[in-house]
Amino acid sequence: MAEKRFFYETLDALADAGALVDVPEYIESNLAPTIELREYQKRAFQNFITYYENDNLRKNKQVHTLFHMATGSGKTVIMAGLILYLYAKGYRRFLFFVNQTSILEKTKLNFIDPASTKYLFADTLEYLGQKIKIKAVDNFSGISPWDNDIYICFTSTQKMHLDRMDPKENSLTFEDFEDNQIVFISDESHHVNTLTKQQGKALEVEINSWEYTVNSAFRSNRDNVLLEFTATVDTKDKNVRAKYLDKVIMNYPLLEFRKSGYTKDFQNFATDTDLWTRALIACVMSEYRRYLFSDVHQNIKPVVLMKSQKIKDSEDFYKDFFIGIKALSISDVRRLSHLQIGALQDALDYFSEKDPTFTLLVRSLQDSFTEETSIIMNGARDDNSQNQILVNSLEDTNNPIRTVFAVDMLNEGWDVLNLFDIVRLYDTRQGSGKAGKVGSYTIKEAQLIGRAARYCPFQETKDQERFTRKYDFDLSNDYRLLETMFFHSKDDSRYITELRQALIATGLQDEYSQTLTYHLKDTFKSTEFYQQGLVFSNKRAPKERQDVFGIEGSFQNKTYAYHLGTGAGRIQSLVGDEDSQTYTNQVITQQLMRPFKKVPYNILRGAAERYIELRFSTLKLKYPNLKSLRQFLTSDNYLGNSILDVSFSVQSESRALYEACVHAMGEVARHVTEIKPEYEGTTTFEAKRLKNVLRDKTITLTEVDANGGKGASQNTNVNPRYQLDLMQENWYVFNDNYGTSEEKRYLRYFKAEVAPKLKAKGLEFYVVRNERVPELAIYSFIDGERFEPDFLLFLRKHKNQGFVSNQIYVEPKGTHLLLQDNWKENFLVQINNQAEVDESYTFGNEYKIIGMPFFNEEVRMSDFTKAMDEFVANI
Numbered sequence: 001m002a003e004k005r006f007f008y009e010t011l012d013a014l015a016d017a018g019a020l021v022d023v024p025e026y027i028e029s030n031l032a033p034t035i036e037l038r039e040y041q042k043r044a045f046q047n048f049i050t051y052y053e054n055d056n057l058r059k060n061k062q063v064h065t066l067f068h069m070a071t072g073s074g075k076t077v078i079m080a081g082l083i084l085y086l087y088a089k090g091y092r093r094f095l096f097f098v099n100q101t102s103i104l105e106k107t108k109l110n111f112i113d114p115a116s117t118k119y120l121f122a123d124t125l126e127y128l129g130q131k132i133k134i135k136a137v138d139n140f141s142g143i144s145p146w147d148n149d150i151y152i153c154f155t156s157t158q159k160m161h162l163d164r165m166d167p168k169e170n171s172l173t174f175e176d177f178e179d180n181q182i183v184f185i186s187d188e189s190h191h192v193n194t195l196t197k198q199q200g201k202a203l204e205v206e207i208n209s210w211e212y213t214v215n216s217a218f219r220s221n222r223d224n225v226l227l228e229f230t231a232t233v234d235t236k237d238k239n240v241r242a243k244y245l246d247k248v249i250m251n252y253p254l255l256e257f258r259k260s261g262y263t264k265d266f267q268n269f270a271t272d273t274d275l276w277t278r279a280l281i282a283c284v285m286s287e288y289r290r291y292l293f294s295d296v297h298q299n300i301k302p303v304v305l306m307k308s309q310k311i312k313d314s315e316d317f318y319k320d321f322f323i324g325i326k327a328l329s330i331s332d333v334r335r336l337s338h339l340q341i342g343a344l345q346d347a348l349d350y351f352s353e354k355d356p357t358f359t360l361l362v363r364s365l366q367d368s369f370t371e372e373t374s375i376i377m378n379g380a381r382d383d384n385s386q387n388q389i390l391v392n393s394l395e396d397t398n399n400p401i402r403t404v405f406a407v408d409m410l411n412e413g414w415d416v417l418n419l420f421d422i423v424r425l426y427d428t429r430q431g432s433g434k435a436g437k438v439g440s441y442t443i444k445e446a447q448l449i450g451r452a453a454r455y456c457p458f459q460e461t462k463d464q465e466r467f468t469r470k471y472d473f474d475l476s477n478d479y480r481l482l483e484t485m486f487f488h489s490k491d492d493s494r495y496i497t498e499l500r501q502a503l504i505a506t507g508l509q510d511e512y513s514q515t516l517t518y519h520l521k522d523t524f525k526s527t528e529f530y531q532q533g534l535v536f537s538n539k540r541a542p543k544e545r546q547d548v549f550g551i552e553g554s555f556q557n558k559t560y561a562y563h564l565g566t567g568a569g570r571i572q573s574l575v576g577d578e579d580s581q582t583y584t585n586q587v588i589t590q591q592l593m594r595p596f597k598k599v600p601y602n603i604l605r606g607a608a609e610r611y612i613e614l615r616f617s618t619l620k621l622k623y624p625n626l627k628s629l630r631q632f633l634t635s636d637n638y639l640g641n642s643i644l645d646v647s648f649s650v651q652s653e654s655r656a657l658y659e660a661c662v663h664a665m666g667e668v669a670r671h672v673t674e675i676k677p678e679y680e681g682t683t684t685f686e687a688k689r690l691k692n693v694l695r696d697k698t699i700t701l702t703e704v705d706a707n708g709g710k711g712a713s714q715n716t717n718v719n720p721r722y723q724l725d726l727m728q729e730n731w732y733v734f735n736d737n738y739g740t741s742e743e744k745r746y747l748r749y750f751k752a753e754v755a756p757k758l759k760a761k762g763l764e765f766y767v768v769r770n771e772r773v774p775e776l777a778i779y780s781f782i783d784g785e786r787f788e789p790d791f792l793l794f795l796r797k798h799k800n801q802g803f804v805s806n807q808i809y810v811e812p813k814g815t816h817l818l819l820q821d822n823w824k825e826n827f828l829v830q831i832n833n834q835a836e837v838d839e840s841y842t843f844g845n846e847y848k849i850i851g852m853p854f855f856n857e858e859v860r861m862s863d864f865t866k867a868m869d870e871f872v873a874n875i
Contacts, residue, residue, distance in 0.1 A: 006244075008068075008251045010057075011047045020046040021053060026088065027081045029613075029673045030122050035077055038467070040260070044069070044078050044250040049085065051249060062219070065249040066228040070257035071447075072415045072454035075229045076110055078250075079185055080120035082227060087150055088127060091183050091225070093140045094152045095172075097160055097214075098187040106392045106414075107187065108154045112136045117396050125150075129610040129662050140176045157186075161213040177220040184218055184226040232447075254450055259702075261468030263453040264420070265484045268499060270491035271339060275317065275425050276324050279306060281336065281344060282421040282488050283325075283369055285481075286402070287361070288347035289420055290368070292482055298458045303394050304369075304421040306405045307448070309428070311378045317425055318376055318405050325369050333358045343481065374403040394418055395456075408444075419452040424489040442495075445487075446502035452485055463540045463786070464774065473772035475515070475698040514704065514711070518697040518771055519735040521727075525691075529764065529796065530733075535693055536685035536807055536837055536849055540779040540786070543678035549625050550637030555671060557641050562660035564648040591647050592656065596633060597640035599657055604633045607661035611669035622675050639668065679784025683834045685849055687841035693775040694733065694768065701738070709741035717744070724748050731755055732767050739769065742812035743790050746855045750793075753865075757872050758795065768792040778809070780827045781834055787824050797875065802845040808871070813854040825854050 014020055023045045028037055037045075044067060051057045051065070069075050083094055096111070098104050109116040112134055114123060125132040133149045143151055153172065160172060176182070218226045231254065233244060257263055269285075271278055282304050289302040306321070308314035337348055351361040375390055393399050394416045404419075424445070457467045460479055464470055471480040489495065524530055550556060596604060608614040608629065616629045623632070632638045644664060648656030704711030708719030714737040717723035722744035726732045729751060737747060750767060758765045770776045770788055777788045793808040809828055813821060828851030835849040850871065853863040 004245055006248045006251065007051075007246045008047065008248050011050065011249065014050060015043070015046070019050075021050045022046070023049070023081075024085065024088070025670050025674060026127055027084050029670075030084050030125050030127070031077070031080060032120055032122060035120070036467070037077070038074070038262070040252050040257075041074055041077055041081075044252070045081055045085070047249050048082060052085075052089075062222055063225040064218070064228075064247055065226070066230070066233065066244050066247045067250045068233050068248050069229065069231060069250060069252045070254040071231040071450050072263065073231075073252055073257050075187070075231075076107065076120060079187075079227070079229065080111070083150060083152075083183070083185075084127075086183050086225065087132070091181055092147065092149070092151060093143070093180050094150065094183045094185060095155070096152055096185045096187070097155050097157050099157055104154055104156055105388055108136065111152055111154075117393060124612055126612070129666055139172050140180050140182065141173075143180075157214065160217070174217065174220060177217040177224065179221075181221060181223040182225075184214070184224065186214070186226065186228045188230055231450075254453075258453070261465075261472070262455050263469075264455055265469065265472075265480075266449055266453060266503075267484060267486055268496055269341075269343070269421075269486040269488045270496060271341070271488070272491045273339070276320065277336075278488050278490075279304075279317075279321060279423050279425070280324070280328075280332070281339075282423045282486065283365055283403075284333070284336065284344065284347055284361070285486060286421050287364055287368060288350060289481060291350065292479060293458065296458065296460045296479065296482075299397055300418055300456060300458060301394075301397075301399075301402065302420045303401065303416065303418050304403050304423065305419055305452070306403060306423050306425055307445075308378075308405070308407050308425045311407055313425065314376065314378050314405050314407055318374075321369075321403075322371055322374075325366055328362055328366060330358045330362055333361055343486075346478070346481075368402050373400045374405065375401050376405040378405070378407045392416075415451045415454050417454050417456040419485070420456075421486050421488060422448065422452060424487065427490040427492070442498050442502045446499065449485070449487055449503065455483065458482060461774070463777070463779070470774070473697065473699045474774075475700060476696065514701050516699055516701060516711075516738050518699075518738075518769065520694060520696055520733055521735060523730060524733045524766065529766065529794070530691055530694070533690040533794070534687040534805070534841060534847070535690050535776065535792070535794075536687050536847065537776060537778050538682045538685045538835070540679050540784040541682050543680045543784070545622070545624055545678075548623055550635075551623070551632075551639065552671070555639070555642065555668065556637070557643075558667075559643045559645050560660065560664035560667065561645040562647075562656075562663050564646065564656045564659055590649075591645070592653070593643055593645050594657070595640065596642050596644070597635070599644065599661065601630065601634065603654070603658050603661055605629065607658060607665045608633060610662055611665055613669040613672045614665060619672065622672055679779075681779030681781045681784050683781060684836050684838050685778075686838045687847075688775055693773060697771050697773070699738075699771060705741070707741075709744070711738055713738060714744050714747065721745070722748070724751060729755075731765055732769075734769055737769055739790065740812070740814065742814050742856065743769075745857050746791065746810065746812040749855070749857070754868060754872065761797070761872075761875060763875065764796040766794045768794065778827075780823065781830055782823075782827075785823065785827075787827060789824075789828070795875065799846065802843075804846040804848070806848045806850055806875070808850045808852060810852050811854055813856050813860075815856060815858045815860075818854065818856065818860065821854075828852060828854075 011020070020043075023037075023042055027045065031037075048065060052063065067075065067078060069078070079096075086094075096104075096107065098107065110118045110120050113119060114121075121134065125134065130148060135149055135151050137143070137151050137153050139153060140151065155172065214226075218224050228247075233240065233248070254263075269281070271281060273281070286302045286304050290300075293300040293302070306314070306317065308317060333348070336344060348358075348361075351358060354360055375387060377387060377391055390399060390401055391404060392414065394401055394404075395418050455467060455469065459466050460470070469483050471477045471483060474480065487499075489499070520530075612618065614629075614632075616626075616632075619629070619632055620626055623638075626632055626638075634640045642664070644657065644660045646656045646660045701711045708717040708722045712718070712722075714722060715725050715727060715735075719741075722741060724737075724744070724747055726734070726736055726747070731750075732747065737744060747767070755765075768776075768791065770790055770792060772788055776792065777786055779786055789809040789811045791810040791812070793806075793810060795806040795808070796803050809831065811824060811828065813825075831849055831851035835851075837847045837849065852871075853867050854860055855864045
């Protein structure tokens with residue numbers, strides 16, 4: 001019998017069929033403007049909304065769901081969005097509970113304090129034109145049924161349990177749960193499964209469990225909703241699996257989170273040194289990162305965590321650390337070079353270039369790592385509110401903390417973007433001693449690494465993605481360090497093996513990974529073309545709206561139907577003849593259709609003022625040629641010709657017009673909000689020196705196609721259809737090609753069909769494999785979409801006193817991607833007619849930018865062959 005599927009797998013199938021419900025606009029518009037929903041977060045909302053609104057999926061059950069999402073993936077953003085969604089469904093009371101009080105206080109600020117840098121909501125919350133406030137309460141008694149604000153009660157699971165066993169004044173009672181519709185939000189919900197894991201225990205144990213308290217409160221009202229969130233649901237436990245089989249609505253584990261690029265990379269920095277030197281190395285690397293961030297104009301402060309096993313050890317090292325820092329000498333720093341560790345030497349070389357004496361580095365370390373810029377979090381006595389604020393706001397620019405000393409206080413409910421170094425201040429192994437068995441303490445260390453794995457967003461250049469890793473395909477780039485976290489430990493092979501197994505077990509590490517390097521051939525680097533040649537690329541630029549002189553066409557003549565209740569009613573007998581026994585209080589109604597420009601302006605303006613999106617200052621950003629709010633509301637190019645279609649009672653025409661306008665303005669406001677910044681690729685391609693762009697490139701792969709495709713060497717390929725010894729081909733600039741099967745086929749095609757024709761014409765030519773070189777990316781003319789064609793073919797021929805240089809983009813494409821990536825092919829075709837070269841770099845030479853159709857041997861070969869043959873013939 002096949003094992004039953006988790007519920008999220010059903011939703012996955014619906015997603016593949018395009019059957020998920022879209023995320024309502026009011027969710028994103030009411031979240032903090034700094035929050036940009038990621039695709040997996042949108043998917044989490046879609047999954048829940050599709051489930052909630054589909055009776056066939058809900059199956060008449062009480063709403064109870066689990067979001068299994070990685071630490072750092074933004075679960076609180078999902079909570080905030082679901083609060084907004086369920087508010088729209090009529091819920092006003094929300095109970096947030098978690099295992100630890102320290103986590104509770106931190107999260108509370110995110111939900112209710114607009115001054116918090118991590119506040120989750122927009123400054124002004126609004127739904128259907130009505131302003132909403134968020135209020136924290138101790139219980140739900142005394143709240144009016146007609147109150148339309150959001151009320152959140154924050155508590156711990158333990159306090160909730162104690163309140164049930166021994167009710168106190170102003171505490172939550174079971175009457176709260178029975179008499180009100182409440183949304184329960186359980187964070188770190190894996191703690192509330194003690195009862196599930198101990199099924200069959202005595203009734204007394206059951207009644208006294210936290211899980212029993214939560215379940216009883218939730219089930220006391222059928223309209224209550226329970227939303228659970230955790231990164232560590234134990235589905236290996238058969239009882240836990242059975243409980244959540246039909247409740248896991250979103251599955252986004254840590255490994256998937258990491259693969260999508262939203263985490264730092266993490267490496268073990270293993271040294272055979274004493275603990276003080278290990279900590280000093282971490283501080284040097286941290287200071288190096290601070291300088292690198294400054295080099296790319298980012299005000300980011302890297303943080304170091306000093307991790308001890310025991311409180312006394314932590315306190316002792318805290319004292320020793322600052323004694324050592326204050327006494328730090330130049331010779332102490334110089335001795336680090338003897339370790340011959342690549343990354344550390346890079347840091348020392350960097351500071352040596354600024355100051356060969358290392359005085360700058362010593363002073364910088366002594367200024368950065370002081371008692372005033374450190375915090376110790378070893379136990380309850382250190383867990384005061386001020387420390388909690390500091391340790392949970394480490395990213396803030398006004399937060400001075402660079403070093404955190406801790407034992408186990410920060411193992412859960414704590415994640416920080418700018419933590420880059422964790423120092424293991426002990427050398428003991430905690431394994432079970434059994435081969436292949438990972439000790440529980442090592443698992444905890446791996447989970448701690450996971451807490452620090454969240455990506456710290458930054459950009460080296462404006463055209464880069466900000467929130468994901470950028471250098472997976474350029475591991476030798478200096479700025480790779482800014483998206484890499486180090487776990488500093490003893491160089492102990494057995495421990496490192498166990499830690500790696502723990503990282504695999506927690507989903508932080510792939511079982512397989514391989515590092516490969518593309519080496520530029522020395523013969524190519526010695527050519528004049530490499531030393532003096534140019535490569536051209538365009539830029540992504542904001543699309544100007546200066547030529548927008550009206551609202552989008554669909555809103556210029558839109559009709560807004562609105563029905564205002566007439567107040568009519570009737571009393572009807574339930575016996576006898578229906579028609580003869582009806583008594584009606586009839587109210588005469590009428591229909592009114594009126595264009596906006598004929599509606600009294602004070603009514604239009606009053607309705608528009610209900611929406612912050614329709615303030616003139618906001619509208620001016622979207623419509624730069626707009627002169628006034630009156631023009632927007634009444635002119636023909638904007639809303640003037642839109643029509644109100646209103647049915648209302650005779651006595652209330654002005655009221656009907658106003659309420660219909662409020663309704664219509666709500667739709668207009670949503671439209672204005674959804675006008676996102678637009679981009680385009682510039683048609684002018686600017687030049688860069690080829691030698692400054694092309695260099696050796698180191699990449700990491702987590703899988704290799706066993707049939708010789710992606711990740712496999714082309715030089716020694718097992719598949720004869722792909723094999724080609726590129727070391728023997730002078731026209732190919734790298735030592736090998738590890739690309740896809742289509743990319744390998746292209747190079748074989750080029751050798752057989754194209755290279756002989758180019759040689760016959762006496763042309764100089766080179767093929768460059770573009771392994772995600774940032775400077776070689778180009779941007780679609782229409783919408784600025786980033787594109788990195790797989791190959792560039794450079795051709796040169798001499799003409800008069802100079803030469804003509806052709807830069808040709810080639811994109812091999814698998815058949816399964818032809819339709820999906822059709823926009824890329826359209827862009828390549830547009831390049832031929834629209835791309836221009838910045839002539840300030842040409843010095844009398846002629847440069848041409850050319851795009852080819854997709855290369856595909858299976859179904860599209862004729863288009864590519866025809867285009868390439870015509871090009872070669874006309875050179």
